[in-house]
Amino acid sequence: MTLKTNREELNSMELLQESLLTLTLNKLRTGLAMLGIVIGIGSVIALISLGQATQQQVANQIQSLGANLLTVSPGGQSTGAVRGAQGSGTTLTLDDANGILTSPQITTIDNVSPETTSRAQVTTGQTNTNVQVIGVTDAYSTVHKTNVSEGTFISKSDVTGLRKVAVVGPQVVTDLFNGEDPIGKTIRINGQTLTIIGVTESKGGTGFLNQDDIVFVPLSTAQKQLFGQNYLSSISVEAKSPDVMEQARDEVGYYLLARHKISDPTQADFSIFSQEDILNTASSVTGTFTALLSGIAAISLLVGGIGIMNIMLVSVTERTREIGLRKALGAKKNIIVSQFLIESVILTLIGGAIGMVIGIIISFAIASLAKLPVVISPEAILLAVGVSGGIGIIFGWYPARRAAGLQPIEALRYE
Amino acid sequence: MAIIKATNIRKVYQMGDLETVALDGVSFSIDKGEFVAIMGPSGSGKSTLMHILGALDIPTSGSYVLDGHEVSKLTDDELADIRNKKIGFIFQAFNLLPRISALGNVMLPMRYAGIPYEQRIETAKKYLTMVGLENRMGHTSNQLSGGQQQRVAIARGLSMNPAILLADEPTGNIASAQAEEVMKIFQDVNDREGHTIVMITHEPDIAAHSKRIIHVKDGKIISDVKNKQRRIK
Numbered sequence: 001m002t003l004k005t006n007r008e009e010l011n012s013m014e015l016l017q018e019s020l021l022t023l024t025l026n027k028l029r030t031g032l033a034m035l036g037i038v039i040g041i042g043s044v045i046a047l048i049s050l051g052q053a054t055q056q057q058v059a060n061q062i063q064s065l066g067a068n069l070l071t072v073s074p075g076g077q078s079t080g081a082v083r084g085a086q087g088s089g090t091t092l093t094l095d096d097a098n099g100i101l102t103s104p105q106i107t108t109i110d111n112v113s114p115e116t117t118s119r120a121q122v123t124t125g126q127t128n129t130n131v132q133v134i135g136v137t138d139a140y141s142t143v144h145k146t147n148v149s150e151g152t153f154i155s156k157s158d159v160t161g162l163r164k165v166a167v168v169g170p171q172v173v174t175d176l177f178n179g180e181d182p183i184g185k186t187i188r189i190n191g192q193t194l195t196i197i198g199v200t201e202s203k204g205g206t207g208f209l210n211q212d213d214i215v216f217v218p219l220s221t222a223q224k225q226l227f228g229q230n231y232l233s234s235i236s237v238e239a240k241s242p243d244v245m246e247q248a249r250d251e252v253g254y255y256l257l258a259r260h261k262i263s264d265p266t267q268a269d270f271s272i273f274s275q276e277d278i279l280n281t282a283s284s285v286t287g288t289f290t291a292l293l294s295g296i297a298a299i300s301l302l303v304g305g306i307g308i309m310n311i312m313l314v315s316v317t318e319r320t321r322e323i324g325l326r327k328a329l330g331a332k333k334n335i336i337v338s339q340f341l342i343e344s345v346i347l348t349l350i351g352g353a354i355g356m357v358i359g360i361i362i363s364f365a366i367a368s369l370a371k372l373p374v375v376i377s378p379e380a381i382l383l384a385v386g387v388s389g390g391i392g393i394i395f396g397w398y399p400a401r402r403a404a405g406l407q408p409i410e411a412l413r414y415e
Numbered sequence: 416m417a418i419i420k421a422t423n424i425r426k427v428y429q430m431g432d433l434e435t436v437a438l439d440g441v442s443f444s445i446d447k448g449e450f451v452a453i454m455g456p457s458g459s460g461k462s463t464l465m466h467i468l469g470a471l472d473i474p475t476s477g478s479y480v481l482d483g484h485e486v487s488k489l490t491d492d493e494l495a496d497i498r499n500k501k502i503g504f505i506f507q508a509f510n511l512l513p514r515i516s517a518l519g520n521v522m523l524p525m526r527y528a529g530i531p532y533e534q535r536i537e538t539a540k541k542y543l544t545m546v547g548l549e550n551r552m553g554h555t556s557n558q559l560s561g562g563q564q565q566r567v568a569i570a571r572g573l574s575m576n577p578a579i580l581l582a583d584e585p586t587g588n589i590a591s592a593q594a595e596e597v598m599k600i601f602q603d604v605n606d607r608e609g610h611t612i613v614m615i616t617h618e619p620d621i622a623a624h625s626k627r628i629i630h631v632k633d634g635k636i637i638s639d640v641k642n643k644q645r646r647i648k
Contacts (some may be wrong), residue, residue, distance in 0.1 A: 014526065021514065325510045328471060329571075330499020330527040332492045409471045412510065 019343045022315075030347065033311040036304025037351030037391065038358065041384045043297035045359025045376075048383075050366055051290025052375040058282045060373075062275055064203055064211075068242045069143065070249055071273045072096075072235040072256070090231040091269040094219070096256060097235045103255050108248040110238045113143040116222050117233040122176065122215055123188050129175045133189060133215045135222025143238045151183045151198030158197075159218040162225070167198040171212035189215070190226050245274050304351070305391040312344050312399035323403050324411025336404040344396025345389055352388025356381060417444040417480075418578050418611050419468065424477035424487075426463050426634075437463040438474070439634035445579075450605040450612045452622035452642075455631035462583075464631060465615045469504060469581045470497045482578035499527050503572025507584035509564040511556040517543060517567045518552040524575050542570035546600055562593025569600055573610065580604070582614040586621050598624040602647065 023030045074091040097114035100106060116135040121128055140146060141153040148167065158165050166187060173182050182196045194217060203211040223230055239248040249272050256270055257263075316323070323336060360376055367374040426438040437460045445451055455461040466472040467479060470486050473494070479486045482501050489497065498504075503524075511520045521539035530538075543552050546566040556564050565585060572580050582601070586594035602624060604610045616622050623646045630638040 018515075025514070321510070322512060325512070326523075326527075327495060328469070328498060328504055328510075329524045330495050330575075332495045332527075335527065407472075409466050412471075412506070 015339060015342055019339065019346055023343060023346060029311060033308055033347055034351035034354065036307040037348050037388055038355040040297065040301030040304040041352045041355030041388055042358040042362065043300060044294055045356055045380050045384055046362040047293040047297050048290060048380040049363040049375050049377065051286060051293060052377055053367055053372040055283055055286040055290070056373050056375055058286055059279055062279045062282060068239040068245060069275050070237040070239060070245070070252060072237060072252060073271050074231065074269065091260065092232040092235055093230065094232065096259060097232065099259060100235065100237060100252055100255060106251045106255055108240050108244040108251060110240055111139045111143045113137060113139040113236040114219060114232050115140065115234050115236060116219060116229065118227050120189050124176050127176050129172065131172055131213050131215050133217060133222065133226065135219040136216050137219050143236045147201045148198040149201045153198055154216055154218050159220050162220045163218060164192060164194045164221060165197045165218065166194040167200060167216040168196055169200050169212040169214040170202045171210065172215060173199055192225050249274065301387065301391065305395040308344055308347055308391065309395040309399060312340060312396055316340065316399050316403045320406060320411045320414040323406050324408045324414065327408040328412060333404040337400045340400035340403050341393060341396045345392035348388040348392035352384050356384045416447060418447045418482055419445040420480040422478045424467060424474045424479060426467065427475045436634055441636055443629065443636060443639060445611065445613065447611055448609050450626045452625035452628045453613065453615045453631060454617060454622050454628060456617065459631045460634040461615050461631045465581065465583050468613060469502055470494045499524055500575060501578040503575065503577040503580045505568050505572050505580065505582035505585045507587040509568050511564055511567055513556050516553050516555055517548060517559065520567055521571045521574050524571060528575060538574055542573050546570050560593065561589035562596055565589055565597050566600065573604065579611045579613055582612065584616055585614060594621065
């Protein structure tokens with residue numbers, strides 16, 4: 001029995017050697033046949049890792065907003081068929097926020113940050129910029145993990161004293177003060193002059209997620225002096241830990257329902273999101289994009305596979321006499337089949353390996369250009385190896401069967 | 416004891432409505448140790464006969480027993496096995512695998528038989544030495560003359576110690592001096608080693624080296640005689 005295994009191992013080693021020899025004979029053709037697979041696997045790997053990098057970056061940004069954060073937004077109320085836009089409502093008040101913090105029924109939260117958000121023109125006299133102005137209390141910096149790089153954040157006494165002070169984001173410093181130290185300088189918002197008392201640390205982000213292009217003012221100042229409104233845009237609630245998020249969401253939800261005297265939860269005039277909800281939405285969007293792009297790349301893999309089949313069919317025709325001779329000397333069908341299958345699998349596996357290396361290089365290049373994290377997932381690599389091997393077998397099968405089916409007399413006569 | 420027993424073999428090729436009878440009831444037997452030449456003009460059916468004797472094809476009807484095995488009803492893979500173990504082929508065009516060495520070529524049928532590597536090398540060396548190519552074992556076929564290539568093919572044909580050595584126009588592609596050498600090897604393996612040889616040829620000079628000559632014409636055997644004036648090298 002041992003002898004037989006050894007013999008089979010030797011035989012497959014010899015088959016492998018023979019296939020490699022055949023493939024190196026026509027290097028240009030072998031290379032061109034591989035190229036399709038190289039491009040296919042390369043683009044699949046590059047696109048998957050690019051997609052995952054984007055996904056991870058979005059996740060990082062959302063996480064940086066606070067991992068155990070619940071956001072209560074006004075609106076979400078349906079009146080007949082009309083549903084109010086998120087955040088457009090006027091149903092949340094400072095009393096709601098204070099109630100959430102002090103209610104004995106709510107045991108799973110640490111901090112509550114009432115917030116009012118508006119866009120406003122901010123000027124220094126010489127320059128101006130349109131930014132997000134957020135009215136906050138001292139709780140904001142704890143809940144959102146916002147630190148100042150210079151000066152101080154809005155304090156409790158700033159809020160109670162209705163002080164005309166502001167904390168600005170680094171982007172605002174760049175836009176309005178050319179990067180010079182702005183502490184002690186003044187800005188004007190809606191006709192009110194505010195003194196800058198602090199600059200926040202850069203949190204990064206782009207577009208709607210830009211957390212650096214922001215001006216923070218005391219909540220009371222924002223409500224009474226800048227915008228003349230007494231409702232809140234949102235209430236951020238910090239749960240004690242990520243594990244009690246669900247419980248905190250329920251407690252806050254039922255408390256607010258009771259406060260607003262709403263008995264049917266589907267009629268709630270507010271909605272509560274966790275960071276996880278936002279994260280899931282964002283991931284599903286980026287995930288769809290990744291899948292779409294990989295799908296397009298997979299088409300090039302299919303084309304590559306057809307290229308392999310084409311080359312193998314040419315090879316079968318060219319080697320008709322050789323196949324005939326092998327069969328005359330006693331090669332059975334499965335020996336001929338495995339000989340050709342091994343060749344096509346070697347072609348696709350080597351092509352897949354080269355494609356993988358190129359794909360990884362491309363991912364690194366794009367990541368460093370776009371300042372994205374590099375994500376090379378083991379799944380993508382397994383996929384590349386599996387798919388390229390599979391393509392070798394699927395597209396090599398027909399040519400191999402055709403070779404094995406040749407009649408030795410016809411094949412030996414073939415010129 | 417008959418090593419080949421052919422009984423009433425017919426081979427009919429069907430091409431559309433046209434039926435071509437290549438072999439029309441051929442019967443003969445060949446004993447172990449014989450050296451038979453099968454002769455005939457082109458179109459006589461001798462190639463078809465060679466294909467059937469070589470288990471490369473099966474007859475339309477009739478029986479062909481090779482070394483105790485009925486061959487006429489076998490599947491493709493079973494035929495491959497019979498060819499591997501019972502028949503040593505020698506072709507007009509040598510049919511060596513290019514790019515691999517003489518040694519590798521001689522080892523090929525033994526590989527398909529599943530013989531261990533060391534034993535294959537040993538056997539291949541033995542037969543290459545026997546045909547006088549002990550100094551050419553590592554040469555590939557394009558480094559060898561026609562006569563040398565045919566000697567490699569003979570070593571390959573003998574490597575499985577087959578029931579018959581089946582040669583199809585073995586000297587058709589080589590110069591006459593080398594053809595004589597090949598015939599000398601045939602006579603040696605026939606006389607000294609007792610190998611049975613069936614050789615298909617249209618050259619009377621070459622057929623003259625055999626011990627028995629069968630003439631085929633129009634798919635039938637027209638004569639089957641002992642060769643009394645055998646040419647001995």
